[in-house]
Amino acid sequence: MEWAFKAGEQSLRLIPADPAFYSLFQQALNASYLDHSEFLPWPREYTSAEQALEFLLKARKEFNSETGERRWLIVTEDGQALIGCIGLKPRTRKRYVVGYWANTEQSGKGYMRAALTHLLNNLPEFTFYLTASSANARSRRLAEAVGFVLIRIHLGARQSERHGEQDTCVYRLPGKPQIKKSPQERGRTVVS
Missing domain, CATH: 3.40.630.30 (Gcn5-related N-acetyltransferase (GNAT))
Structure with a gap:
C-alpha cells in the first residue's frame, strides 16, 4: 500500500517502511531528538546508520504480520526528504492505535496532517x-x-x-x- 498525495503545493508519498531510506530516517531522528524526547519514550540522543537500517528492516518485516505494527514513511515525491512516520498498532476487532512523529526540520507545514488524513481515509473499514x-x-x-x-x-x-x-x-x-x-x-x- 503506497499513496501519492499533495499537501498544499508539496507532492508527497506514503510508503511502507523501506530500508532504502535509512540515511534520511537517521537524519530525521537525530535532528528531532529534542522534540521527540520530550514526550516519547524511545528516542536516542544519537541514532547510528546501522540502528536506522536495523529499525527499518524490522519494520518492513512486521508490516505484513497480523500482529506487527504497520509503519509508513512520509517522503517527498522525489525521495529527497523524510517528513515523518505513521505507525498503526493492531488491536482486536479491526482496531488500530495510531502513533506518529514528524521530522522537526519539516514540521509546521501541514504535511503530517495531510499524510495522516490521507492514510486513515484510505482505511475506512478500521477504527482508530x-x-x-x-x-x-x-x-x-x-x-x-x-x-x-x-x-x-x-x-x-x-x-x-x-x-x-x-x-x-x-x-x-x-x-x-x-x-x-x-x-x-x-x-x-x-x-x-
Missing part, C-alpha cells in the same frame, strides 16, 4: 485510537484537526522531569456507525 500527553498541545491539535475526538482522560497517568505529572488523553476517530456505542463514543468525555 490514539493517546497523547495532556502537555503535548501540538500532538493534540493535530489529532483534533484530523478528526479525532477526545473520549477519555486518564488523570496523572504520565510523569516526566520537564512536565511533571500529566494526564493521558485518549482519542477515537469516528468512523462508520457502530451498532452499540459506549458513553465515550456517544460524545461524552470520561475522566478516570
Whole structure:
C-alpha cells in the first residue's frame, strides 16, 4: 500500500517502511531528538546508520504480520526528504492505535496532517485510537484537526522531569456507525 498525495503545493508519498531510506530516517531522528524526547519514550540522543537500517528492516518485516505494527514513511515525491512516520498498532476487532512523529526540520507545514488524513481515509473499514500527553498541545491539535475526538482522560497517568505529572488523553476517530456505542463514543468525555 503506497499513496501519492499533495499537501498544499508539496507532492508527497506514503510508503511502507523501506530500508532504502535509512540515511534520511537517521537524519530525521537525530535532528528531532529534542522534540521527540520530550514526550516519547524511545528516542536516542544519537541514532547510528546501522540502528536506522536495523529499525527499518524490522519494520518492513512486521508490516505484513497480523500482529506487527504497520509503519509508513512520509517522503517527498522525489525521495529527497523524510517528513515523518505513521505507525498503526493492531488491536482486536479491526482496531488500530495510531502513533506518529514528524521530522522537526519539516514540521509546521501541514504535511503530517495531510499524510495522516490521507492514510486513515484510505482505511475506512478500521477504527482508530490514539493517546497523547495532556502537555503535548501540538500532538493534540493535530489529532483534533484530523478528526479525532477526545473520549477519555486518564488523570496523572504520565510523569516526566520537564512536565511533571500529566494526564493521558485518549482519542477515537469516528468512523462508520457502530451498532452499540459506549458513553465515550456517544460524545461524552470520561475522566478516570
